Amino acid sequence: xxxxxxxxxxxxxxxxxxxxxxxxxxxxxxxxxxxxxxxxxxxxxxxxxxxxxxxxxxxxxxxxxxxxxxxxxxxxxxxxxxxxxxxxxxxxxxxxxxxxxxxxxxxxxxxxxxxxxx
Amino acid sequence: xxxxxxxxxxxxxxxxxxxxxxxxxxxxxxxxxxxxxxxxxxxxxxxxxxxxxxxxxxxxxxxxxxxxxxxxxxxxxxxxxxxxxxxxxxxxxxxxxxxxxxxxxxxxxxxxxx
Numbered sequence: 001x002x003x004x005x006x007x008x009x010x011x012x013x014x015x016x017x018x019x020x021x022x023x024x025x026x027x028x029x030x031x032x033x034x035x036x037x038x039x040x041x042x043x044x045x046x047x048x049x050x051x052x053x054x055x056x057x058x059x060x061x062x063x064x065x066x067x068x069x070x071x072x073x074x075x076x077x078x079x080x081x082x083x084x085x086x087x088x089x090x091x092x093x094x095x096x097x098x099x100x101x102x103x104x105x106x107x108x109x110x111x112x113x114x115x116x117x118x
Numbered sequence: 119x120x121x122x123x124x125x126x127x128x129x130x131x132x133x134x135x136x137x138x139x140x141x142x143x144x145x146x147x148x149x150x151x152x153x154x155x156x157x158x159x160x161x162x163x164x165x166x167x168x169x170x171x172x173x174x175x176x177x178x179x180x181x182x183x184x185x186x187x188x189x190x191x192x193x194x195x196x197x198x199x200x201x202x203x204x205x206x207x208x209x210x211x212x213x214x215x216x217x218x219x220x221x222x223x224x225x226x227x228x229x230x231x232x
Contacts, residue, residue: 004160110160
């Protein structure tokens with residue numbers, strides 16, 4: 001079974017530009033979450049999608065947005081890039097059964113996209 | 119905001135020794151998960167312990183959970199050089215909207231010296 005795939009692995013962008021990152025979850029997983037990891041702030045939750053709907057959002061500015069497609073693949077977009085957006089962006093998928101309070105929800109992570117803003 | 123706080127921030131041990139990492143959290147949880155990360159790469163899921171469980175084992179890993187103290191520990195026995203990595207605890211909780219979120223601590227950096 002293929003794991004979580006994130007593309008691209010590395011990206012260099014200039015301040016003010018925008019960027020789109022992609023995440024393909026494990027087959028059958030409908031929940032996709034995004035995290036930003038920086039040395040200073042650690043792992044911070046960005047948002048979570050389930051069945052094409054954003055169910056939860058972290059404390060990030062509106063420049064950070066995302067979406068999920070019918071095949072559960074997800075994209076996140078960052079507009080008007082700032083130097084502080086340089087980070088490792090991680091995507092995680094899980095087998096989440098909507099409507100059931102599953103306490104066995106392991107999240108599986110991709111290798112991440114390393115974004116550098118110059 | 120960070121919910122889990124790992125302790126210590128860094129740990130250096132000799133190969134063959136045991137490594138213990140602790141995690142404390144603040145609010146109610148459904149489960150607690152431990153992850154490993156090698157050199158800024160993706161996170162590898164190690165073990166999940168539910169809020170109604172007290173101890174769980176997986177190979178050389180042993181995790182305990184004390185919900186009354188809001189703390190967990192990860193024990194790696196007979197450590198190997200390949201265990202060198204950063205270890206994170208993450209608390210899993212459902213919000214009222216039915217959404218599930220993992221909140222991570224800042225991690226413990228483990229170095230195992232051959």
